[in-house]
Amino acid sequence: MDFIQTVIWALIALGVLVTFHEMGHFWVARLCGVKVLRFSVGFGRRLVSRYDRHGTEFTLSAIPLGGYVKMLDEREGNVPRDQLDQAFNRKSVWARIAIAAAGPAANFALAIVLFWAVFLGGTAGPVPIVESVQPGSIAARAGLEPGQEILSVDGEPTPTWQALNWRLANRLGDTGSIKFSVRYPDSDLEYHTLADIDRWLAGQEVPDPLGEAGLELWTPPASMKLAQVTPDSPAERAGLQAGDKILSTDGKAFSDWDSWSQYLRSHGGETVHVEVERDGDRRSLEVTPEMVTLDSGERAGRIGVLPVVESWPEERVRTYHYGVGGALAKGLQETWEKTLFTLNSLKKLIVGQLSTRNLSGPITIAKVAGTSADAGWQSFLSLLALLSISLGVLNLLPIPVLDGGHLLYYGIEAIKGSPVSERVQMIGLQVGMALVLCIMGLALYNDILRL
DSSP states (O other): OHHHHHHHHHHHHHHHHHHHHHHHHHHHHHHTTOOEEEEEEEEEEEEEEEEOTTOOEEEEEEEEEEEEEEEOOGGGSOOOGGGGGGOGGGSOHHHHHHHHHHHHHHHHHHHHHHHHHHHHTOEEEEOOBEEEEOTTSHHHHTTOOTTOEEEEETTEEOOSHHHHHHHHHTTTTOOEEEEEEEEOTTOOOOEEEEEEESSTTTTOSSOOHHHHTTEEEOOOOEEEEEEEEOTTSHHHHHTOOTTOEEEEETTBOOSSHHHHHHHHHTTTTSOEEEEEEETTEEEEEEEOOEEEEOTTSOEEEEOOEEEEEOOOOGGGEEEEOOOHHHHHHHHHHHHHHHHHHHHHHHHHHHHTSSOGGGOOOHHHHHHHHHHHHHHOHHHHHHHHHHHHHHHHHHHTSSOTTSHHHHHHHHHHHHHHSSOOOHHHHHHHHHHHHHHHHHHHHHHHHHHHHHO
């Protein structure tokens, strides 16, 4: 069932992104007087097809990894004499530039609308307060201390965990210094400190900026009482139940959840004796943590339980509410910042500051889409906005077969007054196709490695 839901949410995400992108090309082509022959969501065999009064065929095709808008063009076939004025190749270079740019522009517009909806519904996030600092880490070199609130990174505000994570992620692969601004509890004084970095996490696959910076942020303490036991997990098979209170394991008493979890992780595949309290009675159970591979690639033991966690205090959570205009302004700002982040990350991938293992394909997108949908509508819309920005940026790359490649050719034509030769365009098409296929292959290979 989870797999089916993941596929459904992935198809919805891809369908929305592709439809808006191609709709941008479609509407501007119509506005410029170009006859559109086919509007397709997906590639390959057509599953559903219908025609509108203008003779445009709208289709849903079998491979949902893209789409296209086919326009009347003398370079692709004979054009009736009475329709020559509707041919794409007969339009001015500025009209062709507008049509090519409309797809990415539609993706950026979609991101603005999605972020607007998210902010209109209100947002909230935990305040980034330092719980502990790993010795020798960036945070330690910067002199950060438990209890401090991290106000900004490199001068950019970090009011929530998410904002802090984004600011740190923007420094991945960099060399130089990271500037932190912090404040002690019950104090209005700000302190500024620096930590040097050298190609920070440049070669790391799926880096964790907060963790790698040596920061553990404050969370409400987890009790030693079980809130949930995963079905068909080692814990359930051993007889553990929600509501059980962990008293000891292998004769050792644990005062906090983290140390108990660490003990289980280090005893994967070994039977441990767990003493619990249930309905006032003590019970002794045997459970064998199963070995699993974590996102970091580390192998560790896991039994499949979650603790009862205390509620977040109001003063440790920041909540924001926006009106219609304020949400729109925030949506524009968020789209601009995430576009710059995407461009910066792309540059780092090209020059080798970030590992190509960070490239993701349709499998990872499907998994993230399913996870974000489970987290709520705001999480899913935020993901859609980020993917829409990525799609817009990638399509503007000056690679033939992408919109950016067409814009490059049309820009040269506008400057020199004549089109780029057919031979050069054909060579560019072949090189561009090979490059795009290589990138897609690498992304898919990374997806498979993460399975």
